[in-house]
Amino acid sequence: MLRRIRISLLIFLLLLAGCGRSNQDDEEVDAEGAPFRVAIVMPSSTTDIAWSQSMFDSLTAVQAEMGGEDALKIAYSEGMFRVTDASAAIRDYAAEGYDLVIAHGAQYGNSVFEVATDFTDTSFAWGTSSDTGADRGINNVFAYGAVANEGGYVNGVVAAMLSENDVIGVIGPVAGDAKLYIDGFVRGVTVVKPDAQVNISYTGSFSDTTLAAEAAHVHIQAGADVLTGSAQQVVGAIGVANENGVAWLGTQSDQISLGPDVVVTNQIYNWANVIADMIAKIEAGELGGTAYRLTFENDGLRLEFNESIEIDDAVKEAARAAIEDIKSGAVDPVLIEEDDE
């Protein structure tokens, strides 16, 4: 019997060590001068140098701007790739009285609307989406998304100018998800070099870094001298690009640290304005109803060059011109072609 208990205890401890949720604030907050409390549920980790990190970095930037933890408390649950887990976390945060609960993934939509109808005094946000539920009488949900094809287009222009072989490799996660970015990218390449070859491969996963790394090898062997890709899986691919001295164009977060000599540009998602605006609206009593879009025009998208490597001025100039064209509407960064999906 004693053995049974010991074993159960051990397994329990092992399981406990594996799970767990990170909370920056465990203490209860008192009512007066209470900070704004925001909770976020993310599919991957806060350090994925991609989708989740872009939001987390923006949150901490807003926190710093507002005056630290006394003004804005952030709680987060990461690695919530299972929607049922995420759904439970969203409900927990709502029940704990957070002012804003962010569900950072398109797959969380149903959960958000379900919880939002039960907690009408709590504000929710989710993305990628433009659906705030307003047409169904829900008015405490914000939606957000990035117009990723804008930066994709600019990265495509840069890729075409950098490529000497006129072969460019793209490493996507799951067909469909990175479609906006990749469509924009292909469009950007073909505008500059209509005959350049853009080879696209998907790993079928957001997090298979091993396969993404091998995909980078394959693209390089197939002649590609510029690579891009999206989702947290790309860390392995950037490592391979770095090892082979092949240019890498990043998206979602700043990826320079992984390839200081090869990462040329990064399209960075800057959610800070969106978060600040949501907080302002919530404090003014408006709990939802707005759908935000990150664009170059509203500073939600930024294209940053790696300042520590030498980049031809003509490339930088072309990128700047492309951004201006997108802002002015002179260019539509969407692939206008028959689509196979």
Next chain:
Amino acid sequence: MIDELFTISTLIGILHSCVRLATPYLFASLGETFGQRSGVLNLGVDGIMLMGAFFGFYVVFEGHNLWVGVLAAIAIGVMMGLLKAFVSVTMQSLQGISGIGLYLFGLGLSSLLFKTLIGSVEGVSGFRQLPIPLLADIPGIGHILFNHNALVYLAYLMVPASWFVINRTTLGLKIRAVGHNPEAADTLGVSVNGVRYTTLMIGGALAAVAGASLSIGLQNVFQENMTNGLGFIAVALVYFGSWRTVGVLGGALLFSLVNALQLWVQALDIPVPSEVAVMMPYIMTIVVLAFTARQIQRPAALARSYERGE
């Protein structure tokens, strides 16, 4: 387009990718073979890999030699193996469940350590391509087999080494005896628990090196959960290979070959939907499993804990 797939350079590329991709599977599956041949199923391989990947990376990140990184991985792998042995052999907990516990433990702890000690995804300079003199110059074969990093070669060297230990040494004999009939082995004076502790430590060490082969060999970064379930495929490959080292090699190569093929099919823009391409390795695995469902070599005492009768 489709003819591009059958050019010599593409075929060489596919086989080169295949050889490299098989590396982590080989280390992890061979390690798991040791454990299973002695009768212990360890589903915690993926967690051990993550710990190995993290410690190997961290040591190199701190400025130490790459081989010190591998040793660090081995050390943590041995400790994880000991933990598994304590839970499954000494405490006799259910092997499957405790393995899952170990996996979650490794997943959680490696993420926690990564967050605390490093904090953001960083790159290191890992094992470089090491063409073997003369051999690497052989046309075709040279590039496929002899133009990889040191850990890739090590993985393939582990195949004959493991075969030798399991089939030609006293330890191997004890391992097989304990896996097939622990009662009989015990009667003959073999320490069942001692052998199982040993195999789990070997398995832990190899799984951890499999992880390090990713973080300081193939990708040169550490990211939370970077194995992405690779350790579970490694466990499946042991069944796939009917508990034989050569079978495991075959399984790892086949799985990697189909994976390499699908990456090339996509990269060459051959009109196969990417969803189908991505499924190919798994479909192939199921097909082969269905046709090779012989379980001749299955250790009879697999997943059964042993308690000496009175």
